Amino acid sequence: MSQIAYYRVSSNSQSIDAQRSSLSNGKQFDREFSDEGVSGAIPAASRPGFSAMLNYVREGDCIHIYAIDRLGRDAIDVQQTIRALLVKGVTVDVRGLGQIAPGVGELIVAVLAQVADMERQRINERTASGRELAIATLAATGKTHKGKESMGRPVKADVAAVKAWKNKENATIAATAEHFSISSATVKRYCAA
Numbered sequence: 001m002s003q004i005a006y007y008r009v010s011s012n013s014q015s016i017d018a019q020r021s022s023l024s025n026g027k028q029f030d031r032e033f034s035d036e037g038v039s040g041a042i043p044a045a046s047r048p049g050f051s052a053m054l055n056y057v058r059e060g061d062c063i064h065i066y067a068i069d070r071l072g073r074d075a076i077d078v079q080q081t082i083r084a085l086l087v088k089g090v091t092v093d094v095r096g097l098g099q100i101a102p103g104v105g106e107l108i109v110a111v112l113a114q115v116a117d118m119e120r121q122r123i124n125e126r127t128a129s130g131r132e133l134a135i136a137t138l139a140a141t142g143k144t145h146k147g148k149e150s151m152g153r154p155v156k157a158d159v160a161a162v163k164a165w166k167n168k169e170n171a172t173i174a175a176t177a178e179h180f181s182i183s184s185a186t187v188k189r190y191c192a193a
Contacts, residue, residue: 001060002030006053008070012037019066023095029064031056040073041120044081059089066095068112073120078113156182162190 005023007016016034023029033053044050057063063085065071072078082100085092092100097108134144134151143149157180166176166187173191177184 003062004053004057005029005032005064007034008038009036010039023064023066040069043077044072057090062091062093064093068094069116073116075113075117079110156186159190159193162187166191
């Protein structure tokens with residue numbers, strides 16, 4: 001019987017370290033699987049880390065997760081995932097809830113999965129509302145409600161000026177970045193445009 005941990009964070013700026021620390025708490029895992037920078041809206045079986053874990057787990061194994069919403073933000077997918085694991089003979093242990101069993105355990109998962117799904121919908125609504133406000137404010141005042149001059153990535157320097165200077169001086173990317181006080185990645189992006 002393997003003890004397995006699964007971690008997921010939605011963006012690359014987040015880290016699984018907090019989940020790992022909270023789950024380990026004296027436990028040793030035989031294997032760890034993770035999906036970093038992967039939205040919970042993507043079905044669990046379609047995520048690379050979760051898919052690899054599904055191929056690895058066997059009857060009698062126990063999967064430890066930090067919270068139900070780490071399995072996903074789509075209630076139906078979470079419930080189907082839990083049921084498929086239970087049918088396979090795999091135990092699912094959720095920090096703070098314990099092991100999920102058929103029946104009452106699945107009912108608790110269903111409620112928590114609905115809450116996660118509702119939160120995903122609320123995040124989408126807040127994002128859309130903020131975007132609409134930013135567009136309207138930008139059109140009316142020339143700046144977004146947060147004071148930005150555009151909806152996209154802030155312009156660090158004039159693209160044409162960066163290209164022209166780099167070509168004229170036959171400068172390296174690093175020298176161009178230093179001259180304009182921008183990152184090398186920005187120089188590469190500007191020169192590729």
